[in-house]
Amino acid sequence: MTFLLKLTPPFEDPVLIFTLVLLIILIAPIILNKLKIPGIVGLILAGVIVGPNGFNLLLRDSSIVLFGTVGILYIMFLAGLEMDMIGFKKTKVRSIVYGALTFFIPIISGTILFFYGYEYQINSAVLLSCMFASHTLLAYPIVSKLGLTKNEAVTVTIGGTIITDTAVLLVLAVVAGVAQGNIGVGYWIKLMVSLSIFVAIVVFVFPIIAKWFFKQIESEQGAQFIFVLTLVFAAAFLAELAGVEAILGAFLAGLALNQLIPHASALMNRLEFVGNNIFVPFFLISVGMLVDVTVLFEGVEIIIMAVVIIVLALVTKWVPAFITQKLYGYTVTQRNLMFGLSTARAAATLAVILVGYELQIIGETALNLTVVLILATSLSSSFITEKAARILAIIESRKQPDLSEKPDRIMVPIGNPKTLENLVDLAIMLKNPQYHEPIYPLAVVIDNEQAAEEIYKKNKMLQEAVKHASATDNDVQLVSKIDINVASGILRAIKELMITEVVLGWNAKITTSDRIFGTILDNLLENTEQMILVCKIMQPLNTTSRLVVIVPVNAELERGFLRWMRAVRLLSTQLGAKVVFMAGRRTNNKIKATVQSSKPAVDATYVPRPSMSEFESNQTGISKDDMVVVISARRGTLSYNGILDNVPRVLSRNYKDNSFIIIYPEQHPSLYQDNQFKTTGYTNETREIEGF
Known part of the structure; x- marks a missing residue:
């Protein structure tokens, strides 16, 4: 069964492909905004429609994958770059608590479900449960656009993202190492050493290089832009060399350059403009192109399993937000904002499941269900974040300044x-x-x-x-x-x-x-x-x-x-x-x-x-x-x-x-x-x- 009638073979002309993608980036958000649907959702749905499982107008080939990869790295980089570091230092304990909750509650719940409910092997159950624990700041552009990046709820959520995604990627390394027979002490020592070197280079060496460069090339804004992108992708590559995913490197690069790129500067404006209008939309379209909803028509059991997975994924992110709200006295709107930001699964989830699929730890059904989960949680994240962020922005605007x-x-x-x-x-x-x-x-x-x-x-x-x-x-x-x-x-x-x-x-x-x-x-x-x-x-x-x-x-x-x-x-x-x-x-x-x-x-x-x-x-x-x-x-x-x-x-x-x-x-x-x-x-x- 096919999702939609595939009218034509996929486009092969690169000019036509790029033109179609730009039209989607231009038109999809405009149309769906009139329907009160977040633009992020429109781009994902557009990817479903034009992708290989829709009208088959575009293949998810190397060019789409390349731009999509740049997009997710850009999202993580901007999240680190715009993070309120002073606020994070003051709320680091809260971020650690929230990060621990949003990691352990989903991963324990997921392991129990897959190991006892669906009788997966323990390796497969742990790996699949990682898709519950990890999350991607897919809706972060919504928060950024409304000027809420300094709100404590956002700062705590981003801090929690560092912790939970790092923990998930480390679990992936452990599971992959066990599956490949790398369970010796030497493997883990090598992993820890490589991670330490990677973090030291990005956190300590990159800022020194950047400060020197900005002093030497003060008036060349174009050169500064290219230099920053070079550091971002260099950090992403170093992360892969260290044995973790590239998104961690991009995020760490954002934190390292946080104090060297003022938010009101021309350089920041250029970084946000190019990312939010080109690369990030490419990533969202590429996520939509992965979705194959025909999986839902393979039988009642699959539909039930998909519903169970989606519900559990949402619940296990709402509970940590609820507990954090009660512990630290946040408002319901702040809780909903934390829940919305942490609901979407994309980059880290895909990385975990694709590695598990390549290592034959999980099968094709689990892979397809994961992609359906990505679509469902991405849509939920966009709607929830949009609603909560608008309410919070109105509340912030009504505060009486001195x-x-x-x-x-x-x-x-x-x-x-x-x-x-x-x-x-x-x-x-x-x-x-x-x-x-x-x-x-x-x-x-x-x-x-x-x-x-x-x-x-x-x-x-x-x-x-x-x-x-x-x-x-x-x-x-x-x-x-x-x-x-x-x-x-x-x-x-x-x-x-x-x-x-x-x-x-x-x-x-x-x-x-x-x-x-x-x-x-x-x-x-x-x-x-x-x-x-x-x-x-x-x-x-x-x-x-x-x-x-x-x-x-x-x-x-x-x-x-x-x-x-x-x-x-x-x-x-x-x-x-x-x-x-x-x-x-x-x-x-x-x-x-x-x-x-x-x-x-x-x-x-x-x-x-x-x-x-x-x-x-x-x-x-x-x-x-x-x-x-x-x-x-x-x-x-x-x-x-x-x-x-x-x-x-x-x-x-x-x-x-x-x-x-x-x-x-x-x-x-x-x-x-x-x-x-x-x-x-x-x-x-x-x-x-x-x-x-």
């Missing part, structure tokens, strides 16, 4: 084309992800006889800012001003656009009188209340190891405390960098309480603020891969100290290789209405902001 979480309107005055990309990248990382406000690159032209020529030059720079920001999938609104001077143009733009933060670049030029900042900054500090960040970026942002934040006395009492704290947290999360707060005891206690009660979570340590002499001689342990963040203050404010005026000079002389940001926190408008700064004067220094 006053520091208001929408950001960040302006980046452009003066030097060499630092344009870094300043725009930094602004994107500092932007509140809950809102979709654009970044505002600003060009100010002095109103004189050269104004027309200068406008042309500045507009070319602004177009480069648009081009760069668009690669990160962020909106940009260009702003041009003609004014009597640069400071006046910036101030007018701040008022007209209701800007909340200004990101300025600093070229570190020092005049003969050893003065650093310029009169532009003086005017901004005297006439604005907004938070101002003066930045010098010497190292690629994604290679930052730590953020060393130096905080003055009474900084916690300022109005802008929560806003600059949020900026530091966001920057730490985007860069995957640890934070070292250097402050007085009272200030550190307030910072610690704020960090612990806020999201996103950061890995922070708190140490006493160094003296000026210690800072000048770098007795603080700051390395060149650290970014120094100095919380400064305007004159007349609670946290102002004259010593702060010397910090930029010290940074420029003694920390020449370090990137740094000097933050002037947001202040009360009343300070500027009474003109108290203008009467006292901010400083007599001659200073210079880059390019102006």
Whole structure:
């Protein structure tokens, strides 16, 4: 019996094959989305229809297998890359508990079913039970699209996936070794040694290579993309050499590169775009092409067996999610999300069953039933995850943010084309992800006889800012001003656009009188209340190891405390960098309480603020891969100290290789209405902001 009438022989022209697959990727999700069916389901069903067991339009040949393999590796890689590592460290015990539950409950239940219920040999029963224990994060793109990757339920589920799939693949190695007669001590020693070497290379060597490469090829985004893919597939190959499945290598590569690829970067956007629109759909179609539903028509016993297997597969994933929910107080929606994510069987399950089939541990009927299980659980996973994720996304969106979480309107005055990309990248990382406000690159032209020529030059720079920001999938609104001077143009733009933060670049030029900042900054500090960040970026942002934040006395009492704290947290999360707060005891206690009660979570340590002499001689342990963040203050404010005026000079002389940001926190408008700064004067220094 055939599932559908095979009207034509399968296509052989590679151009026609690729065209058909692209049409499926384009049309299937659109049609099924209108029917309220997840796009993932549409691609799997499309694979069933056009595959060898459907209309036979496409064969599951080497090209489909190749792209499908790339797709599943991409899914695992992105799962590791987008994982909240700081959140995982905080919930690692929960992840271990959930991973153990979602491994032992299914594998014990499956072994009992197949050994006692269907009288399989113990080797076959254990191997078949692995298809209950393993799961694939097939519905992860749904969670990622809705912005829930940092939710604790997702983090715990991904952590549990590491544990359960690793355990399943190790069980596969054991069963395969026993079936082949490799039960000696030497075999297991060899396996453990090879695994240890593989993990050490990927976890420790790959990040070192990647950091070096990103520093050398900072502006070549295409080269960075190819380099990352090379590392992913190299890790997958090393995993196979070590005796485990390639998906484990891809996932480990994602974890290893997690801190080097910021989520808001152009590189991350390219990785997600190519994976989610090409390779992952290929994998889903290839899974559908495996399905042969004619198995269900071979007899009543087969139908009953298929139903039993599907029900047990669902139940043994729901129970661990239920127990974890009760243990740690998760909501029903979070439980359903964990259940949905962990329900789908695909990559690891296929690997286990295909190896068992090749070793003749299981037969063709079990293989076909496994493929039917993959289809059923994939569909269930997509529906359950889609529903739970949408509910959770709505709940998250309704949470009331504190006053520091208001929408950001960040302006980046452009003066030097060499630092344009870094300043725009930094602004994107500092932007509140809950809102979709654009970044505002600003060009100010002095109103004189050269104004027309200068406008042309500045507009070319602004177009480069648009081009760069668009690669990160962020909106940009260009702003041009003609004014009597640069400071006046910036101030007018701040008022007209209701800007909340200004990101300025600093070229570190020092005049003969050893003065650093310029009169532009003086005017901004005297006439604005907004938070101002003066930045010098010497190292690629994604290679930052730590953020060393130096905080003055009474900084916690300022109005802008929560806003600059949020900026530091966001920057730490985007860069995957640890934070070292250097402050007085009272200030550190307030910072610690704020960090612990806020999201996103950061890995922070708190140490006493160094003296000026210690800072000048770098007795603080700051390395060149650290970014120094100095919380400064305007004159007349609670946290102002004259010593702060010397910090930029010290940074420029003694920390020449370090990137740094000097933050002037947001202040009360009343300070500027009474003109108290203008009467006292901010400083007599001659200073210079880059390019102006």
